[in-house]
Amino acid sequence: MSLDTQITDLAKNARAAARITANLSAEQKNQALMAIAAGLEAAKTDIQAENKKDSDAAEKAGLSPAMIDRLTITDKVLTGMADGLVYLAGLNDPVGTLSDSAIRPNGLEMARMRIPLGVIGIIYESRPNVTVDAAGLCLKAGNAVILRGGSEAIHSNRILARVIQEGMADAGLPKAAVQVIDTPDREAVNLVLKQEACIDLIIPRGGEGLIRHVVAHSTIPVLKHYKGVCHAYVDDLADMDMAIKIAVNAKAQRPGVCNALETLLVHDTIAPVFLPRVAEALKEAGVTIKGCQKTCILLPGTAPATQEDWEAEYLDLVLAVKVVKDMDDAMDHIATYGSNHTEAIITGDYDRSRRFIREVDASLVIVNASTRFNDGGELGLGAEIGISTSKLHAYGPMGIKELTTTKFVAWGSGQVRS
Amino acid sequence: MSLDTQITDLAKNARAAARITANLSAEQKNQALMAIAAGLEAAKTDIQAENKKDSDAAEKAGLSPAMIDRLTITDKVLTGMADGLVYLAGLNDPVGTLSDSAIRPNGLEMARMRIPLGVIGIIYESRPNVTVDAAGLCLKAGNAVILRGGSEAIHSNRILARVIQEGMADAGLPKAAVQVIDTPDREAVNLVLKQEACIDLIIPRGGEGLIRHVVAHSTIPVLKHYKGVCHAYVDDLADMDMAIKIAVNAKAQRPGVCNALETLLVHDTIAPVFLPRVAEALKEAGVTIKGCQKTCILLPGTAPATQEDWEAEYLDLVLAVKVVKDMDDAMDHIATYGSNHTEAIITGDYDRSRRFIREVDASLVIVNASTRFNDGGELGLGAEIGISTSKLHAYGPMGIKELTTTKFVAWGSGQVRS
Numbered sequence: 001m002s003l004d005t006q007i008t009d010l011a012k013n014a015r016a017a018a019r020i021t022a023n024l025s026a027e028q029k030n031q032a033l034m035a036i037a038a039g040l041e042a043a044k045t046d047i048q049a050e051n052k053k054d055s056d057a058a059e060k061a062g063l064s065p066a067m068i069d070r071l072t073i074t075d076k077v078l079t080g081m082a083d084g085l086v087y088l089a090g091l092n093d094p095v096g097t098l099s100d101s102a103i104r105p106n107g108l109e110m111a112r113m114r115i116p117l118g119v120i121g122i123i124y125e126s127r128p129n130v131t132v133d134a135a136g137l138c139l140k141a142g143n144a145v146i147l148r149g150g151s152e153a154i155h156s157n158r159i160l161a162r163v164i165q166e167g168m169a170d171a172g173l174p175k176a177a178v179q180v181i182d183t184p185d186r187e188a189v190n191l192v193l194k195q196e197a198c199i200d201l202i203i204p205r206g207g208e209g210l211i212r213h214v215v216a217h218s219t220i221p222v223l224k225h226y227k228g229v230c231h232a233y234v235d236d237l238a239d240m241d242m243a244i245k246i247a248v249n250a251k252a253q254r255p256g257v258c259n260a261l262e263t264l265l266v267h268d269t270i271a272p273v274f275l276p277r278v279a280e281a282l283k284e285a286g287v288t289i290k291g292c293q294k295t296c297i298l299l300p301g302t303a304p305a306t307q308e309d310w311e312a313e314y315l316d317l318v319l320a321v322k323v324v325k326d327m328d329d330a331m332d333h334i335a336t337y338g339s340n341h342t343e344a345i346i347t348g349d350y351d352r353s354r355r356f357i358r359e360v361d362a363s364l365v366i367v368n369a370s371t372r373f374n375d376g377g378e379l380g381l382g383a384e385i386g387i388s389t390s391k392l393h394a395y396g397p398m399g400i401k402e403l404t405t406t407k408f409v410a411w412g413s414g415q416v417r418s
Numbered sequence: 419m420s421l422d423t424q425i426t427d428l429a430k431n432a433r434a435a436a437r438i439t440a441n442l443s444a445e446q447k448n449q450a451l452m453a454i455a456a457g458l459e460a461a462k463t464d465i466q467a468e469n470k471k472d473s474d475a476a477e478k479a480g481l482s483p484a485m486i487d488r489l490t491i492t493d494k495v496l497t498g499m500a501d502g503l504v505y506l507a508g509l510n511d512p513v514g515t516l517s518d519s520a521i522r523p524n525g526l527e528m529a530r531m532r533i534p535l536g537v538i539g540i541i542y543e544s545r546p547n548v549t550v551d552a553a554g555l556c557l558k559a560g561n562a563v564i565l566r567g568g569s570e571a572i573h574s575n576r577i578l579a580r581v582i583q584e585g586m587a588d589a590g591l592p593k594a595a596v597q598v599i600d601t602p603d604r605e606a607v608n609l610v611l612k613q614e615a616c617i618d619l620i621i622p623r624g625g626e627g628l629i630r631h632v633v634a635h636s637t638i639p640v641l642k643h644y645k646g647v648c649h650a651y652v653d654d655l656a657d658m659d660m661a662i663k664i665a666v667n668a669k670a671q672r673p674g675v676c677n678a679l680e681t682l683l684v685h686d687t688i689a690p691v692f693l694p695r696v697a698e699a700l701k702e703a704g705v706t707i708k709g710c711q712k713t714c715i716l717l718p719g720t721a722p723a724t725q726e727d728w729e730a731e732y733l734d735l736v737l738a739v740k741v742v743k744d745m746d747d748a749m750d751h752i753a754t755y756g757s758n759h760t761e762a763i764i765t766g767d768y769d770r771s772r773r774f775i776r777e778v779d780a781s782l783v784i785v786n787a788s789t790r791f792n793d794g795g796e797l798g799l800g801a802e803i804g805i806s807t808s809k810l811h812a813y814g815p816m817g818i819k820e821l822t823t824t825k826f827v828a829w830g831s832g833q834v835r836s
Contacts, residue, residue: 019753022779023776023777102798104796104797108787108791113776115779118809196633200808200809215614215637216637221640221808239832242832246834249834253834253835254835353829357531357827357829358441358531359441361440361536362825363826364825364827364828365826365828366828367828367829367830368830368831368833369526369828369830369831370833370835372834372835373526373833378526380520380522390639391535391536391619391823392618392641392810392811392823393811393823395823395825396826397826405809405810405811405813406813407779407782408783408792408797408813408815409782409783410782410785410787411784411785411786411787412784412785412786413786413787414660414663414786414787415791416663416667416668416671416790417667417672417788418671
């Protein structure tokens, strides 16, 4: 069977399975999630043996220790996957609920009914726990899912898929509701991206290169973010201690993630006092500063920032720092270099806090708190499948609700149009 | 200036204008809509003179009378455009409203704030009133818009764009918030579809060929429907008089639109009684039937339907008719041949009405009423910019709300993550 036929069949089977999963009760879906969680714990030895094949191969191939770390299913990672599914089972099921109901002048009763999206394709790199997390979230929302992980995690993903499918079968669900594409052939991804008749949404998770490839080749809608170039603007009316605490947390608490701070913008008036203080705290946290001209004058010995620094997503203990004239100057910088991900202001001023919230275009705009709060768990979504900086359908963290949509429903008594 | 540079500049100007329109008050936007409406009436003679150039050229080029009809800006069409803008000015402005507010355990207060999508590109064919309708809707929702109409309406679109921009300037709005691409070069469309950094959404309106071209070439999210293959299932427990009335209305009241009925599915048990009656009523309305084998036996002289008929969007006074075993058989047919547009059931049975509503996947699922109600106005959205059969962001008619999205906003008091 050609790869083309394989992928087309797989997509058709997913579409057929989605007709079934769309109509499952919350109880049936939760039973499947619990069965998969139990299966993961039961198959722990086998899963870790298969996972070792991947990490051994990665070591041989000379992958970085960080990459190998992300790949490895430790006891803690495995328990985390199972616990995540149990947590999902406890969340509310939004499918089938009605909203925006109205009775039209002709007596027609209408509403919007929340329904699953249908079939979701997830294309991701390295971390095999995405296989379980993504499958669980999609299933909870009533969707079928097609998973395509990285070739470096192929043994892990295969056995995880088997455990997931066995759990689903135990709960009476169709196995085709969760399918893993395990051919190493990269053409498989491009073929998935053309199954517009059977797949409703593609979510790519990984580096910018992967995501740009997916967007360029997909005829299916894509939810994604390319990168997080997040700013914090420290206003002249900011509480400086708070600003220092937030800057250090946003930059250094976990520098490798998309909601970490990349550029600090500081109001001209307070820069002479604030910059030496924040620089000291950042230095203690191991952060290197790249500064604008004024910053370099106020902080002698600072490396000068170039154009590239304003555009950089360092994902590292490096921070670009720029002195700005005022909030408008800061907002202009954000509009030019921001990635619509997370933007913070630290201020004690009422009017500026309101203007910043309204006028800055980002998936989270936050006052007097760390950029690190742009996260499904932190914002109360329960669980997230990623963060979107596209504005369509979802802008910000995507939870169960973002894996659903609404259709219109209407009840009549013989109405016709005239 | 190369076309590439022209389009890139135009997109950048739209992005800059969108930063302004996003923060206009409802009053400012409504003033602009009223100014444009007044401008249309004032420039009536000029508009119709320019429009005549297009219709004369269309006549010379041998376009069909229906096409020329769609192109012509009669007094009634012009008044309709102006009235539409006045109506829009009267609708609620959703921008800036908050929802899903919560206080997190750490004291962080969060909510979702409704915001404009940003920059919207509309790519459409022939009818020049789309220029005004689409510009008005996008503006009301706080967006900037780039319009690319068909070359056959180029003179009309140019003068309409001028009138729109003058109205906006009168109200103090940036002209770049509504821009018309008036080069006849078809490459312009492809260039627009690559301006991902500056355009947030593409809405194509026209034939399936145009829409497939847009989807295949766009890296920007697209909201669209390819076609409407709408079904009505007449259950054995249907009120037959009601079913006949609905079938005739859905098919014949306006056959050329996407929510018109294309296939009638009839329960086996009632087919011998129902088919002759509905066939007579349809015949009176000028409708030709293409029937399945059973239909052809019950209605001698009926042309037999082929595979193509089940897939057809006739947009004409032709109706495919199929006898089905039961509701499951009907739902299977709909899942196979439907276009996720509009699906109706006519039944007196409580359980079946509920199952059909829940299980059928279409942008409108309707009980005991005509498919023709899948329309923004009829469903109470106020005004619509089109119908989406993609499930992402919008499924069904798209009104002002569908031209907006939400961002997360949060207010803290120094919170950091641990």
